[in-house]
Amino acid sequence: MAEIKKYPTKQFDCWNKAKELRMEIYQKLAQKASGEKNWLVASGGTEGLIGLPAGLGDDYVPFGGEPYGASTGAMGKSQEMMAYCETKGYARDICGYCRNYLGSTFSDKFSFGGKYPHPDFYFQLHFCDTHGKWYQPCAEYTGKPYFVIDIGAMYRWPKWNESEERRKNKFEYLVSQMHDSIEWMEKITKRKYDDEKLADAIYNEVMCSSKWAKCCELNKNVPAPMDEKSMYAFYIVHVLRRHTKEAVEFFNILYDELKDRIDKGIAGSAYERYRMVHNSQPAWYALHIFRYMEKFGVVCVGSQYDFTLSGGWEYYYDEKDVPHIRAAEPPANLKEKLRTRDDALRVLTAWLLDYGIHIRSFRFPMIERRNIDVSIARDWNCQGVAMHLNRGCEGWAVGQLEVRRALIEAGFPVLAYEGNVADPREFDEGKTLARIDAFVESQKLKKLVG
Amino acid sequence: MGTIEKFQEIYENRHEYANIWKAKHPGGKILGCFCTYVPEEIPYAAGVLPVRVLGSHEIEDYTAPHLFGMFCPFCRDVLAQGLQGRYEYLDGICDANCCMHLLQSFEAWGLNVNPKTKVLRVDTPCTTQNSYTKKYLRGELNSFKKDVEEWTGKEIADDALDHAIEVYNENRRLMRQIYELRKADDPPITGLESMYMVVSSQFMDKKEHNKILKEALDELKDRKLHRETGTRLMMVGSENDDVEFIQMIEQKIALPATIVIDDHCTGTRYFWNEVILEKDRLQALSSRYIDRTPCPNKDWPGRVRFPRVLQLAKDWRAEGALVIQQKFCDPHELDIPPLREFLEKNGVPTYFLELDVTVPVGQFSTRVEAFIESLMEDLV
Numbered sequence: 107m108a109e110i111k112k113y114p115t116k117q118f119d120c121w122n123k124a125k126e127l128r129m130e131i132y133q134k135l136a137q138k139a140s141g142e143k144n145w146l147v148a149s150g151g152t153e154g155l156i157g158l159p160a161g162l163g164d165d166y167v168p169f170g171g172e173p174y175g176a177s178t179g180a181m182g183k184s185q186e187m188m189a190y191c192e193t194k195g196y197a198r199d200i201c202g203y204c205r206n207y208l209g210s211t212f213s214d215k216f217s218f219g220g221k222y223p224h225p226d227f228y229f230q231l232h233f234c235d236t237h238g239k240w241y242q243p244c245a246e247y248t249g250k251p252y253f254v255i256d257i258g259a260m261y262r263w264p265k266w267n268e269s270e271e272r273r274k275n276k277f278e279y280l281v282s283q284m285h286d287s288i289e290w291m292e293k294i295t296k297r298k299y300d301d302e303k304l305a306d307a308i309y310n311e312v313m314c315s316s317k318w319a320k321c322c323e324l325n326k327n328v329p330a331p332m333d334e335k336s337m338y339a340f341y342i343v344h345v346l347r348r349h350t351k352e353a354v355e356f357f358n359i360l361y362d363e364l365k366d367r368i369d370k371g372i373a374g375s376a377y378e379r380y381r382m383v384h385n386s387q388p389a390w391y392a393l394h395i396f397r398y399m400e401k402f403g404v405v406c407v408g409s410q411y412d413f414t415l416s417g418g419w420e421y422y423y424d425e426k427d428v429p430h431i432r433a434a435e436p437p438a439n440l441k442e443k444l445r446t447r448d449d450a451l452r453v454l455t456a457w458l459l460d461y462g463i464h465i466r467s468f469r470f471p472m473i474e475r476r477n478i479d480v481s482i483a484r485d486w487n488c489q490g491v492a493m494h495l496n497r498g499c500e501g502w503a504v505g506q507l508e509v510r511r512a513l514i515e516a517g518f519p520v521l522a523y524e525g526n527v528a529d530p531r532e533f534d535e536g537k538t539l540a541r542i543d544a545f546v547e548s549q550k551l552k553k554l555v556g
Numbered sequence: 557m558g559t560i561e562k563f564q565e566i567y568e569n570r571h572e573y574a575n576i577w578k579a580k581h582p583g584g585k586i587l588g589c590f591c592t593y594v595p596e597e598i599p600y601a602a603g604v605l606p607v608r609v610l611g612s613h614e615i616e617d618y619t620a621p622h623l624f625g626m627f628c629p630f631c632r633d634v635l636a637q638g639l640q641g642r643y644e645y646l647d648g649i650c651d652a653n654c655c656m657h658l659l660q661s662f663e664a665w666g667l668n669v670n671p672k673t674k675v676l677r678v679d680t681p682c683t684t685q686n687s688y689t690k691k692y693l694r695g696e697l698n699s700f701k702k703d704v705e706e707w708t709g710k711e712i713a714d715d716a717l718d719h720a721i722e723v724y725n726e727n728r729r730l731m732r733q734i735y736e737l738r739k740a741d742d743p744p745i746t747g748l749e750s751m752y753m754v755v756s757s758q759f760m761d762k763k764e765h766n767k768i769l770k771e772a773l774d775e776l777k778d779r780k781l782h783r784e785t786g787t788r789l790m791m792v793g794s795e796n797d798d799v800e801f802i803q804m805i806e807q808k809i810a811l812p813a814t815i816v817i818d819d820h821c822t823g824t825r826y827f828w829n830e831v832i833l834e835k836d837r838l839q840a841l842s843s844r845y846i847d848r849t850p851c852p853n854k855d856w857p858g859r860v861r862f863p864r865v866l867q868l869a870k871d872w873r874a875e876g877a878l879v880i881q882q883k884f885c886d887p888h889e890l891d892i893p894p895l896r897e898f899l900e901k902n903g904v905p906t907y908f909l910e911l912d913v914t915v916p917v918g919q920f921s922t923r924v925e926a927f928i929e930s931l932m933e934d935l936v
Contacts, residue, residue, distance in 0.1 A: 194893055195892065199886075199889070201886060204890075232682050232683065233682070234656070235655050235656050235657075235886055235887050236886045236887070236890070238683060238857065239852070239853075239856055239886065239887050239890040240890065242856055242857060242859070242890065243894060252857045253857065254686075254856060256682045256683045256689075257682065258653075258679065258682065259679030259680070259681075259682075259696075269699060269702075271695070271699060272679070272695075275692060275695035275699070276692075279681070279688055286686070469653060469682075470659075471660075471663050472677075473663070473666070473667065497626045500656055500657070500886060501656065503624050503626065503627075504656050504659065505663055507621060507622050507623060507664075508622060508660075508663065508664055
């Protein structure tokens with residue numbers, strides 16, 4: 107029998123820092139709820155514009171609906187929160203994150219303990235069908251003001267040869283709304299907006315997005331320095347607070363540590379021998395399935411989800427007409443391009459429209475979304491794909507079965523399992539593990555560790 | 557055959573109609589529209605026949621490899637039609653940045669349905685409520701117009717667009733006039749017949765449909781239905797052209813009832829608003845599509861739709877509202893609890909039903925009867 111290679115592993119040096127940066131947000135929210143500190147809290151999705159309210163002051167804390175929904179799931183609190191939502195008449199198949207959030211709002215319970223930190227206002231970027239609707243009942247229930255920026259339709263994929271006229275129309279639509287949102291925020295908070303803080307937030311956001319993407323690119327290495335479960339712990343820093351200098355510093359540290367791990371041959375998972383892409387969000391209450399797969403030497407090394415959420419990737423075709431994704435480079439002399447409010451908003455708009463490929467794939471999947479998963483599988487040296495048929499998120503499920511077909515056509519076997527990103531009632535652990543067993547057997551992989 | 561019955565005939569023979577149209581218009585193109593936000597006037601002005609792609613309410617097993625089971629039954633039914641080759645006469649398909657569920661059908665159609673057709677898309681805004689939507693959509697319609705011109709090889713001149721707008725406006729106006737007749741104590745047209753009327757307009761050249769509408773209006777003046785109107789109901793919600801469901805309500809339950817008004821996209825949401833003419837035709841079109849009663853998918857952050865639903869209920873003296881929803885639709889699902897609360901607070905009792913490709917008529921008839929009975933008790 108061929109010897110199974112065992113790579114050295116090591117806990118990340120920056121692990122605790124990541125945890126600290128994640129938890130700081132929720133600690134501040136708990137302080138808000140208890141009255142200990144009156145942070146200025148804006149709640150909405152974190153995939154788009156969490157940097158915009160930064161101009162209101164250093165006491166601004168973003169309260170991301172999706173990360174909160176995910177955390178609620180990971181902490182095993184979903185059933186409790188969803189029950190509150192469902193007793194109000196909301197359907198069980200609504201987005202899992204949304205139900206967790208609505209349930210917490212209606213019950214006044216914070217999944218991290220204590221009362222719920224109702225925000226000062228709701229602020230959302232709409233790109234998934236649920237987004238704009240999500241905070242409507244919240245705003246009505248709490249009486250707090252609500253502003254939504256409409257992403258519109260995003261730029262089309264390269265081969266659609268979109269006219270400059272059409273792109274300009276989309277660009278101006280988005281930037282105009284951003285301007286309006288700042289005036290609105292000033293009005294409802296009665297604060298003077300600080301354009302320098304906006305510039306800093308956008309600078310940090312661009313740098314952070316690009317750096318996280320570069321960290322993900324390092325996972326092309328064999329063995330991958332990060333396993334998927336670790337990636338979830340890191341990407342969330344980017345999602346929650348990429349507009350902050352602490353996040354930029356963190357990802358610079360992480361990048362250096364990943365390079366060091368590659369130099370020293372340190373792997374994310376000791377027995378890596380079969381690499382997979384993971385499609386869609388995980389079932390947050392069942393992350394142990396990744397550890398189960400690792401017992402067979404199966405390691406998830408990438409995902410369109412945690413790679414591209416919140417932006418920072420360029421989609422392009424090479425000279426052989428093969429599609430790829432790569433980390434987007436920040437504009438040269440970025441700080442100089444952020445001199446005025448309008449300049450800064452234009453930089454952010456361009457960054458979102460050019461490199462927010464996850465948003466583009468929600469609103470206009472049209473063939474290319476399939477290509478992204480195939481290109482990750484190929485370029486990240488994978489042998490297969492684990493696909494979560496996720497009932498809890500319609501956005502990530504858009505075109506999913508066509509993605510599956512594309513992967514199979516490209517020669518990547520697909521392990522599909524059903525579940526829900528946040529609702530454990532729709533996940534059958536026994537069945538999922540049996541599917542994993544059947545898949546690994548089909549790939550002639552035996553268990554390596556108990 | 558009476559004029560009203562002609563609507564039913566078109567509805568039931570939509571594909572034959574399209575094929576006959578093609579035979580009569582050599583070189584003419586037919587565009588399959590996936591959503592009522594597609595501005596049909598533009599392709600119509602280029603000589604294209606826009607037709608709405610709807611399902612057939614049959615159980616199918618074609619879409620499972622393409623669409624995840626948790627997506628709405630309507631979008632699966634739509635895709636199934638393409639995969640079964642029922643729309644082979646289409647030369648193009650068009651979406652309008654509508655909901656993600658229908659977007660999946662649209663994408664899967666473009667990938668898998670043969671023969672391959674031109675894929676067009678209107679990048680409408682996701683909302684209709686901010687101050688830039690009309691200007692943005694006007695710009696987008698200009699680009700869409702160019703796409704259609706390139707596809708058809710025909711320039712769309714102003715007079716062609718004017719003509720298209722007039723034909724569509726007349727269609728909307730005539731259907732509204734017929735809907736007005738449903739305010740009567742004994743409406744001369746049932747809910748089912750009205751549904752046939754509206755949906756047949758989505759399959760036909762509007763000019764031809766207008767002729768039938770005018771005849772119908774004439775006929776309806778003296779038409780007496782030999783049925784009891786019974787409880788006056790409103791139908792609110794998702795796309796619904798489920799004949800069996802409406803038939804059940806109006807013909808098959810023990811307590812008489814009539815659907816007198818609706819708010820859904822195979823009903824008033826499709827045709828209610830006209831284009832208000834202005835020199836900038838594209839701006840006029842943009843305003844019409846922004847100002848129409850929005851699909852819940854586009855109705856945020858405020859609620860434009862709710863007061864309009866209530867007004868329709870009041871004006872048509874609906875005694876209760878059936879709130880219907882295609883399973884799995886998040887935008888409708890997030891609207892339904894506040895919508896029901898709003899209607900009930902304003903004196904319109906509601907009852908909720910979840911629809912699938914086919915409906916359990918037996919169970920639904922019991923539930924709808926119980927709802928009607930509760931309304932009658934309220935009146936007593």
